[in-house]
Amino acid sequence: MIEAIKEIGEKVLSNAPEQFLESLARPVSVQNQNNKQYILIIEFDTTKGTINFELEEIKEETPRKYLWIGNASANNLQDRFTTTNLEYLVSQTIPNFKLFQLNEELGNVFEKLKDKFYYDVGPQEGQRERYRYVWNIEKLGISSKTMEQLIEEAKGNIKKLPKIISNEIFAYLKKEKNWTKKDIALFTIKVDGQFLVNLPEYRTYIENSIVSNLFSEGETGICHLCQEEKEITNDTSKLKFKYYITDKIGFSSGLQREGFFKNFSLCKDCYKKLLAGESFIENNLRSYLAGTNLYIIPKFIFDISYSIEGLKRWANYINISLVSTVSLEGLRKFKEQIEDYPDFEEQKNNFILNLLFYRKAQSEFKVLKLIKDVPPSRLDILREEESEIHDIGVRVFGENSRWYLGLGKMYYLFPVRKSKQEVVDYKKVLEFYDSLFSGRVIPYKFLIRQFVELACVYRFEKFDNYNIGKPDDTDIGLVYAMLEANLILVYLKKLNLLKEGDNMEVDKTDLEGEIKEYVKEMGYSKPKTAVFLLGYLIGEVANAQYKKGGTKPILNKITYQGMNVGKIMRLANEIFEKLKQYDKLSSYNEKIFAEMKKLLDKHIENWEISDQENVFYVLSGYAYNTYRAIKSKKDENKNNEVAKNE
Known part of the structure; x- marks a missing residue:
């Protein structure tokens, strides 16, 4: 799988190697509940001592244009000039660059703005020092309140001050321009006509903080991906997907921290390719199945060259192919759109798919199941059999869209236990999907146990403990569940996955x-x-x-x-x-x-x-x-x- 992700990243970067940071850009929705989304451009004019606000509509290229690559983690000093959180810009982001002891233009931005736009609340202890400097509402001229009044609102908790100041800015935007907080998805800073994200020193700093600083120890060795001797690191903390355990001594070679270099190490080029590949997958190949998040990770069998737009088209083709097996609506969309992808239909023997089911909670990334080496033709087979089972259902029961049992609906025929609204008994249903995609025989008795347990959920109304919603009429719900379970058995027989x-x-x-x-x-x-x-x-x-x-x-x-x-x-x-x-x-x-x-x-x-x-x-x-x-x-x-x- 890691080779497949690296390969995708390689193709992304081959189009424009100098745009590594752009390859990490995160998507932003162009609409939120039918409201258009905008980026708020905040411009400081140091000559006039004024601040100006401008809205720009979010478009597909906006994240790359303004280098939206995500915020630093909450515990770290914030250092992103384009952010989703105005509070970071109001307080720590620009002053932090002086703390980083950077020289020249980037390090001096705060000095240019400090006297004209910032308020100093005085030295603070520990992490509270990051909130020492905040935008001065009086100098910005956007509120009738004084800074003393805002500090009084914070009631001695300096951490609350950025939020209070942000609320004053939102109130000003609403009153003067009729812009609401929910319309704004991103914020970015401009100083004297220059977007700070475009400063070469800023780009260098961000790239160093993401990749280069990981190689500061100067360790050399064999990269586990490209097999070349280069400068390497075993620190995989910047990668989203967890490929190997590199933070617990018990898993290292020789039970020593240095042993991680023997376990798994990467050169800078491969590290950047993995980051670019992960970002592309997260932005373009993310799906949902079996109540679980899913990444679709393709692996090329033969080398194919694609532009960035070609890669995105290819990713969309893969998405609609998978979704066509999930639901009747997905099948309809597939039939409507497949004619737009004749080139990929001809090339689908050139790649295979890896399906990574995962759970993410805060900074933890947990792999639930990896289904490897699924040929795209397998999706065709599943889709065809689903349609045939639908026809059988219509033939024996009469017309009803319920007889279309896509992979999404099959999930609800397996009673999966919940705890605090989170699925905990997910392994059995993911094993079922693994069998479908891999062509492995499914134990018949296992299915019967599941279907009898399913009947119990309906008969004794145990819905609160399972993934199954309570229908208006539980008896009719039981009837449909048993009929659909029988159709599933026929489906599996036709796929030669059930021999009983x-x-x-x-x-x-x-x-x-x-x-x-x-x-x-x-x-x-x-x-x-x-x-x-x-x-x-x-x-x-x-x-x-x-x-x-x-x-x-x-x-x-x-x-x-x-x-x-x-x-x-x-x-x-x-x-x-x-x-x-x-x-x-x-x-x-x-x-x-x-x-x-x-x-x-x-x-x-x-x-x-x-x-x-x-x-x-x-x-x-x-x-x-x-x-x-x-x-x-x-x-x-x-x-x-x-x-x-x-």
């Missing part, structure tokens, strides 16, 4: 009509068909009970921990009496019961399915029956409405 049981020869049964076609499409074995038919008859009784009393007590007969064949036989005998009791023993249901009993009796001595499978296929039969009843009622109401209008 033999299909029964439905032509040799007394089943007929839609139920016969359903059993055939699902590929049930004879024991599974028997239990499914039992579930179907339970649905008949449940429907009658609901019409009579608003509840379905027959469902209490299902034991979700598992039902052995003895329990199945007892329930089969009991259901016959219930059908008679609720006047549901029609000739059709008699045939269903007879077929169920015949299959049960024939296979009871060598029962091949587990106790949990028994539960799943009983619920599948119940879901099939209930959905048919719901659909029949809807169709009846629709026909009545049409007749009424005629």
